[in-house]
Amino acid sequence: MLVFPTPRRRVTPLALIGVTTLAAVLAAGAAPGAAAAPRPADVSSHIAPAGKGKDGDDPAEDKPAETSDDPKAGSNAAAEVMRRQEPLLDAGLAISELDDGGLGGLRLDVPKNTLHVWWRGDVPAKVKDAIERFRAADGIRIEVGESRYSQRELLKATEGLSRRSGDLPELVGVAPAVEGSGLAVYVNPQILVTITLEMLPPGSTITEMPVVQQVSRGFDIAPWWAGSVAQPVNGGPVCSTGFAVEKRFLGIPTESGVIVAEHCAPGGGVAFDSGSGIRIGTAGAPSTLPKTDSLYVRAPGGSAARIYDGGVGVGEFSKPVVGVTGNLPGQYVCTSGAATGAHCDVVINLTNFEHVLAPSGIVVRSSLATQQQGRPAVGLGDSGGPVFVVTAADPGKVKAAGMINGGVLQTNCEGFGSTCFVQVTFTNIYYVQAAHDVYVKTS
Incomplete structure (x- = not known):
């Protein structure tokens, strides 16, 4: 079974965007003006109110409209x-x-x-x-x-080189080539490169790439949805909530919460608040399963199987989560972070891409994807947010594909955010579920 497929051949120099630098990117938070923007009325009838808005009003009046009929809005496109x-x-x-x-x-x-x-x-x-x-x-x-090699052979070689990252400071990331032709190795051109092709399996490539930066919606309330602001109370960077998840015993849900990026609060054990200062919950310790850059936040107020879609503060709506899906090279996905909103026409280039997030130094196994028109795929403050696909049967519904952890190749933001990137790195949702023994909530 190909757990984390991978691509690719030699490419031009790139700049990974990760979740912007832990302090700089995640501290970016929501776009200016998002706090003041009123939320449209929620027409959802199946989500029971589980708390109060920041002004004490019913949460049903604060959540954005359930869906949008505009074919160009958010992931509808x-x-x-x-x-x-x-x-x-x-x-x-x-x-x-x-x-x-x-x-x-x-x-x-x-x-x-x-x-x-x-x-x-x-x-x-x-x-x-x-x-x-x-x-x-x-x-x-x-x-x-x-193919010259199997993915299993190349994944072992990927892990072996990744373990040497401490001795190879120029190493940005490594992944199996999508065609099974060798390893795709990425190095920082600003550091003396000591890695040579002779050190790698025949058929491998070495390509220059900037380091992957950590990147971290406005003011959500319980039950928590994916794609809203999540800020650690210890003064850490502003990030985004990931998919709503639940723990189960004998198939019966026992508690619920959300996923966040670990680089937002390294080591876990930290409480997270929403953009309006409402307590979401406290993150547990990192999983013993490595390279997920994820934490599970237990949410006493509950979480719901929905994601934010559209813009930030303006043009917001939401969609239900109805399932999960894997990652393959060539696959189209959408992202939706608290800082820059929804982005689509994003295509996976690599899977099983092992890289280091700057500046936290956390090693992650990701998929690397690129926005096809050179527009933003992610921005600072989006870390932890959802990566998803729209279902073929109903574009008003989505399936979970991953959790944002970083970005590459800086570009101009379009409407929301201050620093955006053409490429996004994200953790496979199946890997996140396994890491915390949780299940993505579906409706």
Whole structure:
């Protein structure tokens, strides 16, 4: 099974945006004016009020409208491409589940309705049968090629090089190449590079890239939704809430909370407040499962299976979360952080990308994705926020894909935020669930 697929070949120099520097980016918070902007009335009827707004009014009057019919608003603009990609994504994830060790890589090419599959050695009969079923049932193209290595082999090599990051200060990140051709290694051009191709598996590449910066909606109330402001009370940087999650015993929910980025409060054990100063809850200790950059915040006031969509303070609405999905190269996703709002047309370049977040030094295993028009994918203050896909059956609903942790390649913000980035790094949602033994809440 391909848990965290990966891409890519040699690229031009990049600048990772991470969650901006822990202090600088996350301290950025919401966009100017967000605090004063009134929230539209909530037309949702299935979310029971669980607290009061900052002025003591009913939370139903403070939450943004449930949905938006504007086809250009927020993630609604991604509805058509998400509809076209869904059969490709389903096929890719199903094939990865059949991997017995030979899978070299997977990549979606949504514009061409094609799924690329690379395999080391002979393709097993069960995989060939699955490919033919998907071709016949969904009318998609599936092209199969040979890979030099398997993803499992390259993931071991990735972890081995990542463990040496303390001795290799120039190392920004490393991932398996999407075609299984070797390692894709990224180095900081401002530091003397001692890594050579001779140190890497044949077929690997070395590319210059700036370090990944940590990046951290306005004034939410319980039950907490994904994409609102979450600020540690110890004076740490302003970040965003991730997906609402719950713990279970024998399948029965026992408590609920939200996910946040660990670099917002390294080591955990810190309380988080909303943008209006209402206590969300206290983060537990980091998971023993490494490289997730995540914390679980237990929320006594409850959390709900919804995300903020649209802008920040202006043009806000929300959507229900109805499931979770994996990450594959070529996949389109959307992001929605408290500082810069929703961004779509963001395509995954790499998975299993191990990198260091500056300045916290936290090592993370991420997916790396790029906004296709060079517009913002994320900005300072968005750390911890949701990464998601819109469902094909109903663009008013979403599936959880990950949690924002960083960004690369600075660009001008468009309407919200002060510092934005073309690329985003995020943690696979399945990895976050496993790290804290929680389940994303769905409706």
